[in-house]
Amino acid sequence: MSLESMLIVAALLFCVGLYGALARSNVITVLMSIELMFNGVNLTLVALARYVAPQGIQENIASVLTGQVFAMFIITVAAAEIALGLGIVFAMYRSTETVDLTEAAQLRN
Amino acid sequence: MFLQDLFQNVVFWMLAAVAIGGAVGVVVIRDLFRSALLLALVFIAVAGFFVLMSAEFLAVVQVLIYVGAISILFIFAVMLTTDVRRGNLPNRLPVLALAMPALLLAVMVVTAVSTDWRLITGPEQERVNLVQTQSVNGVSDATLEPAGVSSPEEGRQVRGAGIADLLISDFVLPFEAASVLLLAALIGALALARGREGT
Numbered sequence: 001m002s003l004e005s006m007l008i009v010a011a012l013l014f015c016v017g018l019y020g021a022l023a024r025s026n027v028i029t030v031l032m033s034i035e036l037m038f039n040g041v042n043l044t045l046v047a048l049a050r051y052v053a054p055q056g057i058q059e060n061i062a063s064v065l066t067g068q069v070f071a072m073f074i075i076t077v078a079a080a081e082i083a084l085g086l087g088i089v090f091a092m093y094r095s096t097e098t099v100d101l102t103e104a105a106q107l108r109n
Numbered sequence: 110m111f112l113q114d115l116f117q118n119v120v121f122w123m124l125a126a127v128a129i130g131g132a133v134g135v136v137v138i139r140d141l142f143r144s145a146l147l148l149a150l151v152f153i154a155v156a157g158f159f160v161l162m163s164a165e166f167l168a169v170v171q172v173l174i175y176v177g178a179i180s181i182l183f184i185f186a187v188m189l190t191t192d193v194r195r196g197n198l199p200n201r202l203p204v205l206a207l208a209m210p211a212l213l214l215a216v217m218v219v220t221a222v223s224t225d226w227r228l229i230t231g232p233e234q235e236r237v238n239l240v241q242t243q244s245v246n247g248v249s250d251a252t253l254e255p256a257g258v259s260s261p262e263e264g265r266q267v268r269g270a271g272i273a274d275l276l277i278s279d280f281v282l283p284f285e286a287a288s289v290l291l292l293a294a295l296i297g298a299l300a301l302a303r304g305r306e307g308t
Contacts, residue, residue, distance in 0.1 A: 019210040043158055
C-alpha cells in the first residue's frame with residue numbers, strides 16, 4: 001500500500017465510472033456511474049492528504065486536513081446533485097414513460 | 110511493524126478487488142437492481158479505504174450519506190421507474206466510449222507513477238497521523254509524548270487541528286455556500302416532485 005497504488009485504484013474507479021456514464025443509455029445507470037467517479041475523486045483527495053506533504057506543514061500542521069475537508073464538500077455536493085438528478089429522472093419518467101437517454105428529446109428544437 | 114504492514118497490504122488489496130470488481134459490475138450487469146446493490150458494496154469498500162488512510166470521520170460520513178441515503182435513493186428509483194425487461198442497454202458508440210476512459214486511465218497511471226511526489230517524511234509522519242486520526246476524538250497528553258511533540262506550542266497546534274475547526278475558520282465561506290446549495294437542492298427537488306399540475 002503506497003500513494004501510487006492508491007492513486008491507481010482511484011483512477012480505475014474513476015475510469016470505470018466514466019465508461020459507464022458514456023456507454024450506457026439508462027439514466028439511472030449513468031447517475032450511478034457519476035457517483036463512482038465522485039468516489040474515485042474523493043479517494044484521490046484523501047490519499048494525497050495522507051501521503052503528500054503540503055506547502056505550509058511546518059507553520060500549520062492543520063493543513064494536512066485540507067484534502068479531507070475537500071472530500072467532505074464533494075460528498076455534500078454529490079448528495080445534492082443526486083437528489084436533483086433523481087428528481088429529474090422521475091419527472092422525465094412521468095412525462096415520457098421511459099428512462100432511456102437516447103429517447104429523451106423533449107428539449108430538442 | 111512488519112506484521113502491521115502486511116496486514117495493511119492484505120486489507121488494501123482485498124478492498125481494491127471489491128471496489129474495482131463492484132464498479133465493473135455496476136456498469137456491466139444488466140439487472141439494475143443488482144447493480145444498485147453492488148454500488149452500495151463499492152461505497153462500503155471506499156469507506157474501508159478511508160479508514161485505512163486515517164480519515165475515520167470521512168468513513169463515517171461515507172457510510173451515512175452514500176450507503177445510507179444515496180444507495181437507498183437509487184434502489185427507490187430503480188423500483189419506481191425501470192421497465193425491468195429492457196434493463197441496462199448499451200449506447201450507440203460502444204468503441205469510442207471504451208477507448209476514451211482507457212486513454213484517460215493510461216494518462217493518469219503514467220502521471221501517478223512518474224511524478225516525483227514530495228512525501229511526508231518520517232518525523233512529520235507521527236504528527237500527521239496524530240492530527241488526522243485524533244481530529245475526531247481529541248488528543249490526550251499521553252499520545253502527544255510518543256509522537257515527538259515536546260514544546261507546549263506544538264502541542265497546542267496539534268490539539269487545535271481538526272476538521273470541525275477548519276470548517277468554521279479557513280473554509281467558512283465554502284461551508285456557508287454548501288448550506289445554500291443544499292437549500293437550493295431541497296427547493297428544486299420539491300418543485301420537480303410536485304409536477305406541473307401542482308402549481
